[in-house]
Amino acid sequence: MKNLKGRAVFAQSGGPTTVINASIAGGLIEALGQDSVTGVLCALNGIKGVLTENFVDIEKEELDELYALKNTPASAFGSVRYKLKDFEKDDADYRRILEVFKKYDVRFFFYNGGNDSMDTCDKISRFMEKEGYPVNVIGIPKTIDNDLVGTDHCPGYGSAAKYIATTLAEARLDAVIYESPLVIILEIMGRNAGWLTASASLSQVTGYGADLIYLPEVPFSMDKFCSDVKAVVEKNRICVIAVSEGIKYADGKYVGEDASQTDVFGHSSLGGVCGILKNTVKSMGFKCKAIELNILQRCAAHCASKTDIEESFESGRQAVIHAVNGETDKMIAFKRISNNPYKIECVGLDLSKIANAEKTVPLEWITPDGAHLNENFTKYALPLIQGEPERRMENGLPSFAKLKMVKFKID
Numbered sequence: 001m002k003n004l005k006g007r008a009v010f011a012q013s014g015g016p017t018t019v020i021n022a023s024i025a026g027g028l029i030e031a032l033g034q035d036s037v038t039g040v041l042c043a044l045n046g047i048k049g050v051l052t053e054n055f056v057d058i059e060k061e062e063l064d065e066l067y068a069l070k071n072t073p074a075s076a077f078g079s080v081r082y083k084l085k086d087f088e089k090d091d092a093d094y095r096r097i098l099e100v101f102k103k104y105d106v107r108f109f110f111y112n113g114g115n116d117s118m119d120t121c122d123k124i125s126r127f128m129e130k131e132g133y134p135v136n137v138i139g140i141p142k143t144i145d146n147d148l149v150g151t152d153h154c155p156g157y158g159s160a161a162k163y164i165a166t167t168l169a170e171a172r173l174d175a176v177i178y179e180s181p182l183v184i185i186l187e188i189m190g191r192n193a194g195w196l197t198a199s200a201s202l203s204q205v206t207g208y209g210a211d212l213i214y215l216p217e218v219p220f221s222m223d224k225f226c227s228d229v230k231a232v233v234e235k236n237r238i239c240v241i242a243v244s245e246g247i248k249y250a251d252g253k254y255v256g257e258d259a260s261q262t263d264v265f266g267h268s269s270l271g272g273v274c275g276i277l278k279n280t281v282k283s284m285g286f287k288c289k290a291i292e293l294n295i296l297q298r299c300a301a302h303c304a305s306k307t308d309i310e311e312s313f314e315s316g317r318q319a320v321i322h323a324v325n326g327e328t329d330k331m332i333a334f335k336r337i338s339n340n341p342y343k344i345e346c347v348g349l350d351l352s353k354i355a356n357a358e359k360t361v362p363l364e365w366i367t368p369d370g371a372h373l374n375e376n377f378t379k380y381a382l383p384l385i386q387g388e389p390e391r392r393m394e395n396g397l398p399s400f401a402k403l404k405m406v407k408f409k410i411d
Contacts, residue, residue, distance in 0.1 A: 001134045002326030006107030007039040009055070012142075013046035013113035013120065014081065016074040017156030018163075018304045019312040020142045021401070024077070024112050025069035026316030027140060028058050036324050037108060041408055046080030047111070047120055051096050055104075057408035068401035070309055071391050073301040076401060084120050087127045094127040101128070101135060103410055108136050108323045112316070114143035114154075115356065118331055122351035125329040136323040139331035139351055140316050144298050146195035149357040150349040151333035155315055156298070158308030158384035161199030163300040164188060164242075165385070167293065168200045169208040172240045183229060183239045183281045183288040187274035189297060191246040192216050193360045196297065199381060200242030201373040211239045216246035217361050218370040220255055225277065226284060228371055233286060245273050301398060306387025311344065318346040342383035 008031045010024055024042075031040045040058040043049030056077070058066070069076055087094045100106070111121040118139045125137035141148050144160035168186055175182050188197040194215025203209040211232045214220060232239040247255050256273035274290035281288040315332045322330060330348035337343040365377040392399040 001136055001328060004107040004134055004136060004324075004326075005036045005038060006105040007041060008037045008108035008110065008320070008323075009041045009043055009050065009104070009106050010077070010110045010112065011043040011046045011049060012075040012077050012079050013111060013117040014079060014142065015114070015144070015298060016079060017142055017144050017298050018073045018159040018301050019156050019308050020112060021069040021072045021074070021076045022309045022312040023140050023142060023155050023316040025066050026313035027110055027112075027320050028316070029063070029066055030317040030320040031108070032058065034320060034324050037320075038105070041104070042077045045078035046082060046113075046117075047084065047097075048080045048082055049078070050100055051093060053100055053103075053409055055408045056403075056405045060404055060406040062404075065401050065403055068392055068399070070313055071301055071304070071389055071398065072400040073299040076403060081116070083116065084123050087123060087130075091127070094124070097124060098128065098131055098133055101133060106135060108138075108320070110138050110140055110316075110319050110323070112140040112142050114141070114145065115148060115358065117142070118148065118351055119355035121331070122329065122355040125351060129329075136326070136328040138319040138323045138327065138348075139354070140319045141331055141333065144196060145190055145193055147193035147359050148331075148333075148354060149359045150331070150354050152336040152344060153334055153384055155308065155312035157195060158305040158311075159300070159303070160196055160297050161202065161381055162305045162308075162385035163297055163303040164196060164199045164293065165202035165206075166303055168210055168240065168242060169203040169206040171291065172203070172208040172238070175238050175240060181233050181237050181286055183233065183241065183286050185241045185243060185274045185277050185281070185288065185290045187243055187245055187290070187292040189293070190216065190244045192358055194244045194246070195361055197242050197244040198361050198365075198373050198377055201377060202381060202385065205378075205382070209240075210242045211236065212241045212371045213373060214241070214243045214247050214371060215361055215366065216244050216248055217363060218366060219250040220247040221250070222280065226280065229281060229286070230284065241277075243273055243277065247273060301391075304389055305385045306389040307342075307384055309389050315346060322348050339379060339383065342386075
């Protein structure tokens with residue numbers, strides 16, 4: 001809707017990344033300079049902060065500290081995993097959100113997150129339209145999983161990929177110092193999309209790459225795994241493996257699934273794959289070390305990609321520009337214009353086409369043996385990990401953003 005004027009509310013949701021704060025920083029700084037935006041608020045802990053009127057006043061923050069968010073990992077304004085029900089079945093939360101929007105004169109709403117967050121964004125947008133309340137709703141993408149459809153890649157992926165490729169190369173250098181055979185298994189995040197695990201193949205550029213890479217896109221076979229490991233050890237003595245936490249057997253069962261534990265979205269708990277595979281390797285008579293990267297791959301600001309940071313900041317900025325120009329029910333997406341030189345542009349995509357969809361690694365980018373990536377993936381991912389950002393340092397350590405977090409509430 002065009003010609004809107006009122007407050008802007010931002011919120012972060014889902015798992016954090018190295019650059020989710022860069023995205024929201026771009027949005028906050030741009031919103032502060034827009035004439036049609038009468039105030040800028042951040043809801044703490046995602047949509048729950050809207051429901052409970054738990055806002056902080058961004059106009060009270062120092063501009064330098066907002067810029068410092070570019071190099072501050074995790075979610076500065078908190079996060080949440082909260083699933084809004086279909087408003088056709090239960091509209092209680094939506095009516096509460098509408099009440100809050102009216103009370104605070106919110107005309108621009110920005111939700112920064114991944115798949116489930118884009119679903120929340122789409123539902124809110126459609127409900128507000130149904131109720132006739134004018135507000136422009138824009139999704140700001142975020143996910144190290146890189147599985148949002150419609151966008152060339154996702155903010156957060158490049159930095160996570162850079163960390164994974166660097167860590168694997170360093171682990172390999174550590175492994176080769178002894179004479180005895182050794183298998184190292186790195187477990188990497190990713191439920192159904194293997195983008196993160198695939199990034200381990202970029203370590204080949206350093207000359208210290210992975211020997212085997214297993215993605216959830218290819219059915220996993222324990223017998224083949226054992227055969228692959230044995231062949232590599234017999235040939236090279238050292239075998240370094242990157243494996244996705246989401247690898248599945250041919251019947252669709254996750255290797256590391258714990259069906260007794262699920263999150264609010266119904267996702268079963270995953271993890272422990274490297275432990276399961278370690279026991280298998282040890283039963284083959286080989287020494288084995290299992291490393292679960294866990295949250296380190298999503299908070300390693302010391303290994304961030306400058307390209308990722310700058311693109312993330314721009315995605316937040318463009319979200320505000322699109323909103324004040326009258327767009328709504330959109331997500332900011334990256335469209336790759338060229339690869340040499342690498343160049344992208346930001347476009348707005350319909351949220352309805354993005355919510356609850358998932359982009360996986362193309363099978364044609366996976367080698368026929370199912371245990372490596374080919375040059376097509378390298379050409380795609382290598383531009384995303386480029387550049388070293390300038391960081392604010394203090395006493396040899398990174399100096400992250402220090403926000404005042406002044407609460408804002410209308411009585």
